[in-house]
Amino acid sequence: MKTVLITGADRGLGFAFTKLFLNRGFQVFAGQYMPKWPDLKALQEKWGERLCILPLDISEEDSIKNAAALIAGQSAVLDMVVHNAGIMRLEKDILEGVPKEDILLQFRINTLGALKVTEQVLGLMEGGMKRLCYVSSEAGSIGNAHRDGTFGYCMSKAALNMGIRILHNDLYEKGFTFRIYHPGWMKSYMADAAGDVSMNGYLEPEASAVAAVEQFLENRENEMMLIMQDVDGCIWSF
Ligand SMILES: NC(=O)c1ccc[n+]([C@@H]2O[C@H](COP(=O)([O-])OP(=O)(O)OC[C@H]3O[C@@H](n4cnc5c(N)ncnc54)[C@H](OP(=O)(O)O)[C@@H]3O)[C@@H](O)[C@H]2O)c1
Secondary structure, three states, X not given: OOEEEEOOOOOHHHHHHHHHHHHOOOEEEEEEOOOOOOHHHHHXXXXXXXXXXXXXXXXXXXXXXXXXXXXXXXXXXXXXXXEOOOOOOOOOOHHHOOOHHHHHHHHHHHHHHHHHHHHHHHHHHOOOOOEEEEEOOHHHOOOOOOOOXXXXXXXXXXXXXXXXXXXXXXXXXXXXXXXXXXXXXXXXXXXXXXXXXXXXXXXXXXXXXXXXHHHHHOOOOOOOOOOEEEOOOOEEOO
């Protein structure tokens, strides 16, 4: 049975990934950041041991190490990682001031978090599919940048893209393959300041996850080329 780790699996896109990978026959290690959110637990009642819920805060090194140890205790190989966990803080333009703490927090989760998770699980991926999938965003595309604010989110996703590029330079020769995904504007929780589900997006997370999983699982002729693709398969500069 193939195995996948999904970060930020409690709700939104990460929860949609969890359901899809279970349906595809994977054993899923679901990173749980919100122990009080009931959906993962309810899903486990249906899937039993196929769904392993792991406490995982990707901004905390010890939490990442503990999660990696739990995976190692349950499976000889980790085939795939879906780096999905992310946050967005809504800031405005430069005249309103640059909120340093919020920006640092977004770097800590969106950029460094994904990098540190990669670091801790690489050893578990030897002998498996060796596929690293990252949920990034068009917001991290320098070539297509259009916003006049939201520094922290855009900069942290651009830096994530650079981190993935450096990982690819190093790990491609070692058999790792990469996917970078822009999920589109979704009706998820991230964009709502009050923490409710946002009605502003144009896509349900489930619909975006279906397109993503196809891209994550397909084999490509040229894995040496690193691209960021969206829900329609269009390629974004980054
Ligand atoms: N929503 C969009 O339109 C959109 C567009 C482009 C890209 N994306 C990207 O898509 C990914 C999924 O976002 P989403 O829209 O599904 O957001 P979401 O509904 O907020 O889901 C993200 C999950 O990650 C969790 N999380 C936050 N901090 C974490 C941490 N330190 N460690 C582990 N998990 C953590 C969140 O918890 P909390 O809710 O408590 O923060 C939440 O459960 C993100 O990487 C995001 O940047 C989203």
